[in-house]
Amino acid sequence: MLEYILRRVLWGVAMLFLVSGVIFVIFYLLPSADPATLRAGRQASPDQIERIRESLGLDRPVFIQYVDYMKQIFFHFDFGYSYQYETSVSSLIFDRLGPTASLTFGAAILWLLMGIPIGIISAVRARSLLDRSTMVISLALISAPVFWLGLISLYLFADDIGLIPILPGAGSYEPLSAGPIAWAGPLILPWTVLAAASAAVYARYLRSDMIDVMGEDYIRTARAKGLPERKVVMKHGVRSAITPVITLLGLDIGVLLAGNAILTESVFNIPGVGRLVLDAIDKADLPLIQGVTLFGAFFIVIFNLVVDIAYAYLDPRVRYDDL
């Protein structure tokens, strides 16, 4: 097991190298704005732009820039300096992680609380009216763009512009240090919006897997042994069917922490990683793009690892020692 984890960590590190290299290549080879020109302003002469390019170290060969960058990360945990904000990339990212984590974990809890029971009930009562209506609703939620859903929720419930002004609206995010109520209140709408589509996806996944699993021989055996139906469903059915959902959860959390909650953060003005990376791309801020991407890749690797470990607990058929 330990060897397996070690091997996965090493693979993760290799992947981070790969990701960082790919980002460098994309930035330099594909058309993108020139950071030196953007910094110089519209009326700068080519000489002035060259001086800026030199001062930012952008005149050096790309490979040298890349090696220096990676050295700084590995030996000093220094992700460089944002061209746009004129401050260290790591401080910017750490500053934005709190809001993104608040949004992500809260929404994840919510979509699990909604998606799993709906998935189970739909599977157990497959083709019933309840099943069909929950699946139609879930399809609608999956189809609704987060941006649209967010705006609708603001126009309905936000305490400043809403028709029924009962919940804090855009720009009201407070950190946890402001107190649990002050923190959670402004997140209720974003959590709900972000969780809605995911809950629907999880419900459909679980339903589909559960229907397959509930037709397996060992389920029939369990029933034949006289186990109560609740136990059959929860202990044998759900436990087996939920593993793909766990995989999905790990990826989703990793991806959201990497900045993929960008639309939700934008609509609700939550100062998270997603909005940071959007601004960075707009301004061709390579150090910041690189930093956020590496952090994102790191989270995805970590959560994949967590998922693999969770398998061992949920599915006894997995024998990590044999891997």
Next chain:
Amino acid sequence: MKRNKALAVGVASLSIVAMLALASCGGSSGTATTDFPLPTEAPSDAQKGGTIEVLSGSDIDYMDPGASYYQFTFMIHYAMFRPLLSWPPGETKTPQPDLAAEQPTISDDGKTVTFKIREGVKFAPPVDRDVTSADVKYAIERGLMPGVANGYIGAYMDGLDGFDAAIESVESDPTVAPDISGIKTPDDQTIVFELTDTTSATLIQALSLPVSAPVPEEYAKQYDSESPSTYGDHVAATGPYMVENDAKGALTGYEPGKEIRLVRNPNWDSSSDARPAYADRITVKEGYADSASASRQILTGEGQVNGDFGPPPSVLREAATRYKEQLSLPTSGGSRYVSLNTQLAPLDDLNVRKAVLAATNREALRLTAGGEAAGAIANHFIPPDIPGFEEAGGFDGTGADFLEKPAGDLALAAEYMKKAGYKSGKYDGNDELLMVGDDSASSRQIGEIMLDTFQKLGFKVNYRPVSQEIMYTKFCGTPAAKVAICATTGWLKDFNDAESLLDPTFNGNNILPSNNVNWPQLDVESINDAMAKAALLTDQDERTKAWADIDRQITAQAPALPWIWDNSPVIWSENVAPVINLFNATADLSYTSLKK
């Protein structure tokens, strides 16, 4: 040209989208739309105290006054810093003394400009000392350092004696601010600018921008030695407000992309300043990506004004009817145009260009910006409120027949195509024209309209929408990219002088291999010579007339299709008593107050 919240010329995409999407809501003219209030003075009973909130989509460009070059940043910076000259809310003609004690004196030969600066102006904590003339000299000189990279002193102050030597000096050591020998400080209250030619008119206007706000060298040089300079994280204010900071000067009230918290500068002396500074605090709340909900929040909320975005069409319509007293439409001092590459066949033919201009429906283009309230339809390049506008023809235009009909004139276009040698009145060559435009939603509409226009004239066009930064840096700003049409270009004044609008953009001597802003690559000797002469004029009337004449000459060359002189909507909450700064076309935070 500083970045503008309205023009598609280098602004974060969300704010551009918002601003370009003005609504058609009636009542427009060239200058501010008169159906709406345009307060340029505080009410007599304006009250002190309270917090004004500024909502914005994105962050300012730079906190460092030496680097900032963005209309929204200037809105904040004019409340924090005191340049030698600045623009009181209602002033549109001449910048007024700010840090300077009086208007500058100009020597008889027009080559020496002398300022006396006010006594008793102090830097905010932790610097806590009186401002001297040396602080202004350092502020300008550090702008040449690549770590600060001021975007306009190279264009407007290169006439200073010793400017080239200073550039050589900074090339050899980019960590130290170079000495510009033409800036002299004979005593603590006097600063003298010595020019190699009579370019004092431009210099004086440029000294009304934040780069002339003093910077204390002994405090800033440790930050300036880094690249980029980190002085922006430690700025020392001189105006009525400062960003919250700690004992060492590090800004604790600036969270990039999130919030800027301005508080009163304890060292500011109201007796030395015309600004009343009514509010106790100003908080800039950033990240409002959806301008519609943010605008509604302002209109229905309390104590708020807009920052870098304007209300989109639906909200502007609502504001113009339900919240009429909470909307103002000052002119931005800029125009938008479609640039045609005058060096590239077949657009190198004047008649072809005239045909394109004649054929285009500028009313349709203006609808992409929101219609009438978005601004007047442009027909030359000096916008309203800038000296030379009326003299160049005002709203009636210069008389060019190809710009006479705003809805387009296909018959006239066909005539011009025939004059260009295309007997059918349509292009019959094989060249495919590359058209590049910004890829925001409203800019794509502009691209589509132009695509349709060119196709009607028989052209084959390869239309490439790209991000705005890429459009300027990789395509339109790089002549080697051989872009025939830059569909979404525009230019905003830096100050109220036509030179800042016409010289960078249409002077053939300014065509650069990269970062070129003469997008049409217009290079007409008579125009270049006229600009060289006009730049040296110091008499305002002569100057105005000369630049108006240049505007007519440029328009006659049809290097670009001007289609709108933008308005810049300002909105506020009901309990706010706003004062609009006509120069910056935003709320003036030093004069705006909360109602009782």
